[in-house]
Amino acid sequence: MTRVSRAPFVFILEPLNFSFTPVHKKPRICRTLIPLCASRERGADSAAPGHVRPPVQRKPSSHGASRRSAMKKSFSQEQVSFNSPVSRSPSVAIIGGGISGLLCAATLEERGVRSTVFDTGVHGLGGRMATRALVESQQHLVFDHAAQFFTASDARFQKLVEKWMSEGLVREWTGAVGILEAGGRFTTIPSSTAKYIGIQGMRPLADSLQKNSNSVQIIRPCWISKLEPFNGMWHLTENRNPRGSFDAVVIAHNGKCANRLLSSSGLPQLFRQMKRLELSSIWALLAAFNDPLPVPRDGDSNALEGAFVKGVDSVSWMANNTSKLFPLQNGNGVPQCWTFFSTARFGRRNKVPQENIPSVTAERVKVEMLDGVESALGLSRGSIPPPFYTRVQLWGAALPTNTPGVPCMFDPYGRAGICGDWLLGSSMEDAALSGISLGNHMADYFQCGDGQPEEFSVGLHDSFGAVAGHDIGHFPGLDFIEPVLDLVGDSVQ
Ligand SMILES: Cc1cc2nc3c(=O)[nH]c(=O)nc-3n(C[C@H](O)[C@H](O)[C@H](O)COP(=O)(O)OP(=O)(O)OC[C@H]3O[C@@H](n4cnc5c(N)ncnc54)[C@H](O)[C@@H]3O)c2cc1C
Numbered sequence: 001m002t003r004v005s006r007a008p009f010v011f012i013l014e015p016l017n018f019s020f021t022p023v024h025k026k027p028r029i030c031r032t033l034i035p036l037c038a039s040r041e042r043g044a045d046s047a048a049p050g051h052v053r054p055p056v057q058r059k060p061s062s063h064g065a066s067r068r069s070a071m072k073k074s075f076s077q078e079q080v081s082f083n084s085p086v087s088r089s090p091s092v093a094i095i096g097g098g099i100s101g102l103l104c105a106a107t108l109e110e111r112g113v114r115s116t117v118f119d120t121g122v123h124g125l126g127g128r129m130a131t132r133a134l135v136e137s138q139q140h141l142v143f144d145h146a147a148q149f150f151t152a153s154d155a156r157f158q159k160l161v162e163k164w165m166s167e168g169l170v171r172e173w174t175g176a177v178g179i180l181e182a183g184g185r186f187t188t189i190p191s192s193t194a195k196y197i198g199i200q201g202m203r204p205l206a207d208s209l210q211k212n213s214n215s216v217q218i219i220r221p222c223w224i225s226k227l228e229p230f231n232g233m234w235h236l237t238e239n240r241n242p243r244g245s246f247d248a249v250v251i252a253h254n255g256k257c258a259n260r261l262l263s264s265s266g267l268p269q270l271f272r273q274m275k276r277l278e279l280s281s282i283w284a285l286l287a288a289f290n291d292p293l294p295v296p297r298d299g300d301s302n303a304l305e306g307a308f309v310k311g312v313d314s315v316s317w318m319a320n321n322t323s324k325l326f327p328l329q330n331g332n333g334v335p336q337c338w339t340f341f342s343t344a345r346f347g348r349r350n351k352v353p354q355e356n357i358p359s360v361t362a363e364r365v366k367v368e369m370l371d372g373v374e375s376a377l378g379l380s381r382g383s384i385p386p387p388f389y390t391r392v393q394l395w396g397a398a399l400p401t402n403t404p405g406v407p408c409m410f411d412p413y414g415r416a417g418i419c420g421d422w423l424l425g426s427s428m429e430d431a432a433l434s435g436i437s438l439g440n441h442m443a444d445y446f447q448c449g450d451g452q453p454e455e456f457s458v459g460l461h462d463s464f465g466a467v468a469g470h471d472i473g474h475f476p477g478l479d480f481i482e483p484v485l486d487l488v489g490d491s492v493q
Contacts, residue, residue, distance in 0.1 A: 080229040080266030081413040086247065090446050091115065093236055093246035095224045095261070098127025099428055100419040100435035101252030102209040103160075105216045107439025113446060116244060117210070117252075118236070119220040124203050125210065127253070128395070129428065131201030136288065136389040141337050143286045143321050146395065147202050148306065148339065149173050149195045150428045153476035156436055157429045161196055169208055173197045175305035175323060176298040182311035184378025186296040186304050193477030197324060219243070223257075227265040234415070248415040248442060252435065254422055255279060255397030267414045269460040273404065276464050277422050281347035282316075282398035282471065285340040285369045287387035292336055293320070295377060307376075308470055314365075314372030316471035317341040335388070340369050344471045347398065354396035362392045399426045399473055402464040407437035409459035412449055417442055423459065426473045 090113055094101045097119025105115045119125055123132070128146040135141070152158045164170035173195040178188035189195075198205045210216055226237040233245040251258050251270070254277055262271035295304040306319035321337040322329060342350075342365070352361050369392075374384055400422035407424060410417040419438040421431035445456045468474060 077264055077268050077271070078266060079268055079413060082229070082232055082415050084232040085450050086415075086446050089114070090247040092248045092250060092442065093118065093224075093234060093244065094250040094252050095227075095236075096127065096250075096252030096420070097121060097125040097206070097218065097220060098252060098420070098431060099129055099206060099209070100421065100431040100438075101127075101250065102206060103432050103435030104250055104252060104419050104439040104442075105435075106209055106213070107436050108443060109213060109215050111440065111443035112215075113439075113443055114215040114217075115250075116217040116219060116246070118222045118224050118238075118243065119218070120223045122221045124207065125218065125220065126203045126206030128398075129198075129202040129206050131198070131203035132286065132391075133201070139288070139335050141288050141335065141389060142201055142325055143337050143339050144198070144201050144319070144325075145284050145286055145339055145393065146398075147428050148317065148319050148472065149177070149197045149475075151193050151195060151475045151477040152429060154429065154433055157432050160432065164198075164205060164208065167208065169199055169205055170196050171199055173306070173324060175327070176300075176302040177306040178298065178304070178308075180296070180304065180307035180309050180318070180376050182309075182375050182378075184296050184376070186298065186307065188298045189478060193475075195475075195478075199325070201321075201325060224261065227261055229266050229414070248417070248446075250438060250442075251416070251418045252420055254400070254420050258418075265416075267411055267416050270409060270411050270414070270416060270418055273409060273460060273462075274418065276402070276404075278401045279397040279422075280344035280399050280401055280471070281351050282344060282395045283342035283347055283350065283365050283369065284393045284395060285342075285366055286337070286389075286391045286393075287340065287370070288335045288337045288389040289385060289387050290335055291385055293338065293373075293377070293384065294379065295320075308472075309372075309376045312343075312372045312376045314342050314346045314368045315340055315376055316343040318373060318376070338387075340373060341472055342369060342372075344398070344401075347394070351396065352394065354394040357392070357394060365392050366390055399467075399471070401426075401467055403467050404459055404462040404464050406459035406462050408434050408441055410438065410441055410445065410456055411460060412445060412453035412456040418459075421473075426467050426469055427475060428473075429476060430474070 092108055092113060092115040094105050094115050094117045097117045101117055102125065105117050108115050130146045131142065132145050133142045152161045161170060176188050177195060178186055180186050210218055222238050222243065224236050224243060225239050227249060228235045233247060234249040235245050236243040251261065254274065258274055262274055297303050305323045308317055309315045318338060318340045321339060322334060350361065350365055352358060370384060371381060374381055403422055403425055405424065408417055408419045417438045419434040421427060421434065423434045424430035441458060449456050
């Protein structure tokens, strides 16, 4: 196959060469209504051959609009269709710098396609592969505060894990990880499936994915608030500031932000699929203790390092970051940094706007989660010494509870795709595979999509099924863990 050339970045402002076609209730119609291919004359209007429409006046951004108005737009928005031939040196905007967006960029780069990744992260890239490092009371504290560990079942992901291991970024987690039943009964998970962790936490893995890259540009912190098709390109805006024009766009995030972006962008099929997604909410409590927590031990007398908690409403997972990440320091007078996650049920019951958590809610959640830790460990109430540092955070769009079970979505007429964990399941591996798949799919499209764009349509009509797994995700290979997830997620507005 011919590779897409690596010509330098050029902004191409062409004559009007896109069209909007009303989307009927059955989205499939769009495929037959929009015969777009390279053989068509540039600038010709695909819906009405021979007639060039005047520029379409786009409505103002839906950012800040009410849910109702966003819904209305979703039903009335029209399909954008680019009808110019695909650029010989395409550039792609990827909105989201989690593992899926970064691997989509890396895969595009391998295939000779340039991209720019936009991410909101203030502290760094990685999204839900987040590690928080801070100094409190002159002590260095480190917490993985979303993804805790991962398994690798697919050869493509295993290859990446091996690369990370060879670079000294990942190792197997050999500490005592298991199931903790309320009351303190701890059983380790048999170790036939490797459990991996980031040696310095998860975030450096994300950073490693864009190092030494020639044709991936990273822009952060940046919150893309608007997507507009014009003159054959996607124009991105951050709060009225232009952020560039691109031949194609990737949505590598989900939740409210993605729904807002898609609600008026001219991609109704992608929007409809995104709106079907349901997500759980999970509270994270990060807590540092001066003295070790009194945790149970496994059969070999190793102290619990990580546990899926059963039978406690406010806690579904607990892990000692200090022993996980810095085993030589644990127990040597350094503080223990613990990550506790609530159940999805507790998250839903105590949901508040995650950007603006009322202090009373934060305090109540902290108290209830610490109570839950005591119940899980079989300790009497108030027996855990108070932590000297705590922080609560709500992951309002934590994990998908339903999935279309497709590797990625791509709308070839709108030259827009979606990748992310939710397309396949709810894990880092799922997110990685989705990003790789979309990168390859788009590179194939750039090579030969002009002739038969409809052949490149993926995932636009697939129905959704429930995600199997635990409250904090699916761990292929550890499937014998009883699913404890309360699978009713929240619809995202
Ligand atoms: C509490 C919790 C625990 C978990 N534990 C595990 C675990 O132990 N093992 C495991 O395998 N998985 C775990 N997961 C799941 C795993 O973290 C995710 O599946 C994976 O990281 C998702 O990657 P992603 O690229 O799809 O999305 P994300 O990581 O969410 O990346 C999306 C990025 O897009 C950015 N963004 C959003 N909107 C915009 C915008 N408008 N403009 C620019 N940027 C934007 C976001 O800030 C984010 O950085 C956990 C998740 C949570 C919440």
